[in-house]
Amino acid sequence: GAGVSQSPRYKVAKRGQDVALRCDPISGHVSLFWYQQALGQGPEFLTYFQNEAQLDKSGLPSDRFFAERPEGSVSTLKIQRTQQEDSAVYLCASSLGRLAGGHEQFFGPGTRLTVL
């Protein structure tokens, strides 16, 4: 497909379980972003990759959150020992170049995580 894809679309986890969320960016896009979106709110930045390098992880809420992009394409966001407050939609986005330079950012459909 031509767009950003994410899987799974929905995930239900019991508190304490580990989860892994996958993002397939648009082919050739250098920048990849992860966001967390609570119900009725705008997305909140989690982390940013330029190719395989994680240049900013300042938005990750705790050390239970870990993201990787080992080959500079597919990325995985892992949440260990999930808590109820982790319930949210996790959005992935990619762009061809620098956002500050006006490049467009393309979002995936998101993964809705519900922690029981």
Next chain:
Amino acid sequence: KNQVEQSPQSLIILEGKNCTLQCNYTVSPFSNLRWYKQDTGRGPVSLTIMTFSENTKSNGRYTATLDADTKQSSLHITASQLSDSASYICVVSAHYNNNDMRFGAGTRLTVKP
């Protein structure tokens, strides 16, 4: 405190009517401002991107304006359609920093027949 404030939080209009959504920001220095449309259960889709020097930009029935002096932007929707029902999110990029994008909470627009 969120550096991007949107109003109203929600809005209901009748099909065919026009509406204007507001975005005020305090992000500085400023690189560009974007408006996104987010349908329920989908990711945001870009409508417009404006830089500091641009005052207005149109995309079909959507027209965005920007006043960089007062740090205000608006999104005007003309002749609304049922498919315009969505959340509209204003996003401001800080200058020089590629990943520093500040998202507003969005305005939830409902267009009724």
